[in-house]
Amino acid sequence: MNKAWVSAREPGLPWVAAEYELLRDQICRFVKEEIKPCADRWEENGFIPRPILRRMGQLGFFGIRYPADYGGADMDSVASTVFAEELGRSTYGGVADAILVHTDMASLYVFHDGTKAQRARWMPSIIRGEAITAVAITEPDAGSDVKAIRTRALRDGDFYVLDGTKLYITNGVHADLYCVAAKTDPSAGSNGITMFLVEKGTPGFSVARELDKSGWRSSDTAELVFDCCRIPAENVLGVEGQGFYSIMRNFQNERLVLAAMAIGMAEAAIDITLSYVKTRRAFGGVLWEMQAIRQRLAMLSAKVEAGRGFLYATAWRMAADDDCLREISMLKAICGELVNEVLYACAQFHGAMGVMRESPIERIARDARVLSIAGGATEVMLEVVASMS
Known part of the structure; x- marks a missing residue:
């Protein structure tokens, strides 16, 4: 460091x-x-x-x-x-x-x-x-819009029967236990979603395909299918019809750790790039001697430092059980965009090496791109902030 x-x-x-x-x-x-x-x-x-x-x-x-x-x-x-x-x-x-x-x-x-x-x-x-564990909420037509999910769960005596498809599920291939969102009452809007525990190997539950991603290569991601998947009623998580509110609550922690992950990636990228530009020779000197590069890295470091301060201030508020929905939404938006800004510059300053698979900067840049999308796209986060302003 x-x-x-x-x-x-x-x-x-x-x-x-x-x-x-x-x-x-x-x-x-x-x-x-x-x-x-x-x-x-x-x-x-x-x-x-x-x-x-x-x-x-x-x-x-x-x-x-x-x-x-x-x-x-x-x-x-x-x-x-x-x-x-x-x-x-x-x-x-x-x-x-x-x-x-x-x-x-x-x-x-x-x-x-x-x-x-x-x-x-x-x-x-x-x-x-x-x-x-894995959490299965996202569907082909329902990403950040959780209320739009179509997976159904119909009560049948002491069981529920799940039918539907989940997409982009991290740990989807290799998980043992899945927390699955489904509609138990399609007419009730957000009050009709329930969370269920589904174990790997349950009849009617399958991994349809493993998905190939440009980034986050070492996390398995899958499409899941539930086809007349019968699970015991005792596998309901929480109260029937209250799953949407559970999802919204847990989203706050999800967005916090994604923001922290983004800050960590940005810190590492700046450190790697500093080492590179201080040794890479061009035009009779090292890149570090070029004022434009020094100042750009200085500004990016300042932004990351500010983001990190906001990150930990918000983490402390969450630890104190403060209501910080607005701050978490701001944080997720800022950090997801910031890490991409940092990696764009770091790859640029690496020149051709910045797009070579042997360079960690190339990998971090690919991985960073996901962070303005996963866990709530930047635009969705900003709409949350705007609605509370």
């Missing part, structure tokens, strides 16, 4: 309390020793091997937010932010995405909305990395 460029880790700031910095150190060490040496192979294969996920569970990374009763660390949204930022700094967006979907997006439904029996059955194995 170049302290002159990213100084928000200096002692005395509120988010560098000892327990958070200990967590950060542990994650940094894990990224260096167990992710970076292997992640290129995961990019080629399109998924993270199960042993590495179980290893993360054993080290406690999958239980950061969950109570000790289930094997967790009982920390808060600030800890999740630290975790997501350092995964972003790994420079492997697909790795960060697959892990964060499990820890901070999908498993939240089990913990927040599950019954005591559901939590007792699933949370320990989720935290240990033995049961990997």
Whole structure:
């Protein structure tokens, strides 16, 4: 870390309390020793091997937010932010995405909305990395517009029968447990959506195809099909008809960690680019000697620093249970756009090397593009902000 460029880790700031910095150190060490040496192979294969996920569970990374009763660390949204930022700094967006979907997006439904029996059955194995989770909301005609989903769930005695298709589902190929949104009352609008737990191998549930993406290569992404898929009524998550509100609540944490991931990726890109322009020779000198490049990197570093301050201020508000829907929406919009601005410049300053697959900047640039779309497109986030202004 170049302290002159990213100084928000200096002692005395509120988010560098000892327990958070200990967590950060542990994650940094894990990224260096167990992710970076292997992640290129995961990019080629399109998924993270199960042993590495179980290893993360054993080290406690999958239980950061969950109570000790289930094997967790009982920390808060600030800890999740630290975790997501350092995964972003790994420079492997697909790795960060697959892990964060499990820890901070999908498993939240089990913990927040599950019954005591559901939590007792699933949370320990989720935290240990033995049961990997996915959340299935998006459909071919329903992305950010959750109310437009068409997947149906009809009650049939002690069962529900699910019919429909889900698209762009992270961890969709290799997950063990899926949190699925379906309409139980199509005439009730947002009050007609219910969340369900669906286990891999349930008859009528299948992975239709694995999707090929330009970025986030090491996170598997799938199209899922439910064809007369019968699941027990006891697999309802929360209250029937209240799934939309559960989704909206969990979106806040999802958007927080995606913003943290974006900041981590931007920090890493600036560090990599600084090293490059200080050694790359052109026109009789090094690129760093060109004022335009120095000033552009200085401005981008300032923007990232400002974004990071906003990120942790918002994380602290979430940890205090403040209502910060407006701030989270702003944060997701700003960070998703900022990381793309940073990577455009970093790739530019790498010249031809910036588009070579051997360059980490090329990979980060591809991965960054997703962050202005996933978890709520920038335009949707800005509409939320505008509606609250």
